Amino acid sequence: xxxxxxxxxxxxxxxxxxxxxxxxxxxxxxxxxxxxxxxxxxxxxxxxxxxxxxxxxxxxxxxxxxxxxxxxxxxxxxxxxxxxxxxxxxxxxxxxxxxxxxxxxxxxxxxxxxxxxxxxxxxxxxxxxxxxxxxxxxxxxxxxxxxxxxxxxxxxxxxxxxxxxxxxxxxxxxxxxxxxxxxxxxxxxxxxxxxxxxxxxxxxxxxxxxxxxxxxxxxxxxxxxxxxxxxxxxxxxxxxxxxxxxxxxxxxxxxxxxxxxxxxxxxxxxxxxxxxxxxxxxxxxxxxxxxxxxxxxxxxxxxxxxxxxxxxxxxxxxxxxxxxxxxxxxxxxxxxxxxxxxxxxxxxxxxxxxxxxxxxxxxxxxxxxxxxxxxxxxxxxxxxxx
Numbered sequence: 051x052x053x054x055x056x057x058x059x060x061x062x063x064x065x066x067x068x069x070x071x072x073x074x075x076x077x078x079x080x081x082x083x084x085x086x087x088x089x090x091x092x093x094x095x096x097x098x099x100x101x102x103x104x105x106x107x108x109x110x111x112x113x114x115x116x117x118x119x120x121x122x123x124x125x126x127x128x129x130x131x132x133x134x135x136x137x138x139x140x141x142x143x144x145x146x147x148x149x150x151x152x153x154x155x156x157x158x159x160x161x162x163x164x165x166x167x168x169x170x171x172x173x174x175x176x177x178x179x180x181x182x183x184x185x186x187x188x189x190x191x192x193x194x195x196x197x198x199x200x201x202x203x204x205x206x207x208x209x210x211x212x213x214x215x216x217x218x219x220x221x222x223x224x225x226x227x228x229x230x231x232x233x234x235x236x237x238x239x240x241x242x243x244x245x246x247x248x249x250x251x252x253x254x255x256x257x258x259x260x261x262x263x264x265x266x267x268x269x270x271x272x273x274x275x276x277x278x279x280x281x282x283x284x285x286x287x288x289x290x291x292x293x294x295x296x297x298x299x300x301x302x303x304x305x306x307x308x309x310x311x312x313x314x315x316x317x318x319x320x321x322x323x324x325x326x327x328x329x330x331x332x333x334x335x336x337x338x339x340x341x342x343x344x345x346x347x348x349x350x351x352x353x354x355x356x357x358x359x360x361x362x363x364x365x366x367x368x369x370x371x372x373x374x375x376x377x378x379x380x381x382x383x384x385x386x387x388x389x390x391x392x393x394x395x396x397x398x399x400x401x402x403x404x405x406x407x408x409x410x411x412x413x414x415x416x417x418x419x420x421x422x423x424x425x426x427x428x429x430x431x432x433x434x435x436x
Contacts, residue, residue, distance in 0.1 A: 101344055
């Protein structure tokens with residue numbers, strides 16, 4: 051081979067190497083509970099995320115690169131979430147992660163993203179302190195963002211409903227996780243602003259199947275409404291326990307009363323339960339109809355009902371917001387993506403909302419007060435509350 055041929059060969063190899071590097075996929079982590087009692091939220095979130103990624107990739111991806119998801123099941127366990135965070139950062143080299151369903155898992159895991167200066171988008175976890183773990187001045191920059199309605203917003207909506215309906219005797223039943231206890235604290239604080247004090251505050255554990263003691267104490271205290279902070283399986287035990295005792299008062303609680311495993315396990319006993327919702331499975335806008343149709347066609351949920359519509363929609367939107375930030379940054383470097391998230395120039399059309407500058411340096415909550423609505427369980431589905 052002559053010298054010219056060799057030089058040409060080297061040039062071609064270098065060009066191909068550069069092209070391959072440029073075309074490397076953008077790796078994004080997806081972390082949530084895909085098994086267990088929290089799985090309706092985790093699976094729905096993951097599928098919403100996958101739907102968004104498939105749409106973005108079909109249009110050429112971001113920065114001329116395809117998005118590649120790296121999925122991990124955290125099983126709703128704090129220690130598992132910690133392991134996954136380190137694996138995604140150090141081994142899988144993700145440029146960001148979306149997910150976190152359970153507040154406890156989020157609080158235990160997201161510090162690794164903060165330390166690595168990699169954005170993490172909480173798209174379901176709602177504990178009020180989630181986005182406030184790493185605030186100035188101790189931390190100049192915060193890498194934790196959220197696209198779900200935090201519990202400060204939800205507790206205000208719950209208490210407004212209590213006041214509107216003129217309930218004065220409130221019982222609170224909350225699970226023993228960080229989610230349940232922090233949410234309960236938010237409700238108690240918000241009740242106090244209205245001059246109200248709960249007549250009963252009861253705790254239960256995940257996988258408890260008998261809520262009789264907690265319900266009997268609430269009934270004896272004269273509760274007119276039961277406010278819940280937990281997840282589907284145990285919420286169903288509360289509804290079924292009330293029926294068993296012949297004590298039927300309204301159930302009002304956090305957004306998780308919309309979970310499929312509450313609605314299915316409670317059956318008719320769940321009808322009338324009310325909760326804040328960022329998204330209800332109704333195609334009342336072209337964007338929402340297209341999303342619902344695509345989700346049902348792709349994943350074929352039973353009876354065409356998404357197990358957790360809120361989780362699916364927030365997961366979907368989180369990807370589009372993150373993709374917009376990467377595009378604006380012109381980079382996948384964590385500090386540049388964080389800065390872009392805090393100063394998005396283009397509006398992002400999602401299914402929960404159209405996001406216009408959803409974040410600032412000091413506010414990492416995309417969902418603001420006034421955006422969620424009240425939903426109600428009716429004949430196996432969540433509809434807008436009447």
